[in-house]
Amino acid sequence: MEEKAPAGRDDVRVRVANLERFATHDGPGIRTTVFLEGCPLHCPWCANPETQSGLPALFHDAERCVGCRECEGACPEHAIAFVGGTFSFDPARCSGCRLCERSCLHEALELQGRTRTAGDVLDEAERDRDYYETSGGGLTLSGGEPLANSEWALALLKGARARGLDTAVETTGNVAAWTIEAAEPLVDHFLYDLKHLDDETLRRVTGGDGRLVKANLALLLQRCPEKVNVRIPVIPGFNHDPELLVAMIDWLKAAGALRVNLLPYHTLARDKYRKMGREYECPPDPLDDRDLSPFHEYALSIGMESKIGA
Ligand code: SF4
Ligand code: SF4
Known part of the structure; x- marks a missing residue:
């Protein structure tokens, strides 16, 4: 059909x-x-x-990041982790709340897009x-x-x-x-x-x-x-x-x-x-x-x- x-x-x-x-x-x-x-x-x-x-994309600027891991603690969905000291992001967990962006004092994170x-x-x-x-x-x-x-x-x-x-x-x-x-x-x-x-x-x-x-x-x-x-x-x-x-x-x-x-x-x-x-x-x-x-x-x-x- x-x-x-x-x-x-x-x-x-x-x-x-x-x-x-x-x-x-x-x-x-x-x-x-x-x-x-x-x-x-x-x-x-x-x-x-x-x-x-089609999932959230989080830009992480390693040149700005100081490795404080504030973003990891701020994320309620555990979408951010530091694996062997390296930043990693799981888009499938991300709800798009932007708490990570706000927690980063070094402007190293930028969540792309939003639903409209x-x-x-x-x-x-x-x-x-x-x-x-x-x-x-x-x-x-x-x-x-x-x-x-x-x-x-x-x-x-x-x-x-x-x-x-x-x-x-x-x-x-x-x-x-x-x-x-x-x-x-x-x-x-x-x-x-x-x-x-x-x-x-x-x-x-x-x-x-x-x-x-x-x-x-x-x-x-x-x-x-x-x-x-x-x-x-x-x-x-x-x-x-x-x-x-x-x-x-x-x-x-x-x-x-x-x-x-x-x-x-x-x-x-x-x-x-x-x-x-x-x-x-x-x-x-x-x-x-x-x-x-x-x-x-x-x-x-x-x-x-x-x-x-x-
Ligand atoms: S809060 Fe910002 S500076 Fe700190 S680890 Fe996360 S991205 Fe890096
Ligand atoms: S936008 Fe929210 S859910 Fe997504 S990584 Fe940042 S803090 Fe976690």
Whole structure:
């Protein structure tokens, strides 16, 4: 039996990592970008690793920490422990009470995000309405994978429509087709990631379902090509390969894509991994625009709009 799309209730609370005001790289104009937590993928280059698990993330700055262990004593859930003198955090135990943050006199702890309703986020986003109207901007839903929290995301998008706000969604496309279909009439701009063409490589490196990603993208390109901005994050050792990138651009052209954004790999999130006690497994050197210009030129040569960077 086909699964039915939920109506989109606005009293549901989900973990929101951050609300970024005056964002200029997440769709047209000046925007407020809402970063939802939780993602079906685990890309090792993720710029927002704190959003991946959907559980609370606690940044611990070892350079500020003096090892006093006040935070361990303050945590009512025993989510913080010092194992062999090393700070450790169990997100599954954390209730998000923030007592640890308050107990730390050295500002070494920072709990990421909090639970919010769609209505509460819309009220905050609406404060910048004047900026949206003068710049052609609006509200962008990002993550994590925002459509993975489909009920909440649909409620937010419906609310934004009702308030006359322009809407954009940054998506991996790794969600059920009905979610894409339900979101489509409520979204003005899809910023859709295509990371690889080979399903096995995508699954092995990111956990993603390449068939689903491509099928959902093809569906959107059939229904509303003018709304779709495909983004290719170009990652050394993963897809920074001339043959592959040309094949990806050809695939997009054949599927009806009008434009492509080539995103050069960067390492700006490395500090977040350190504060989460995680290894940063990607190469140390970023790419720059020159590394991507042959593919940009190629996309232009076959009649697509193309841009390097978001
Ligand atoms: S309270 Fe702050 S300084 Fe003390 S151990 Fe915890 S994180 Fe480190
Ligand atoms: S937010 Fe509360 S439950 Fe979570 S680690 Fe800090 S003190 Fe413990």
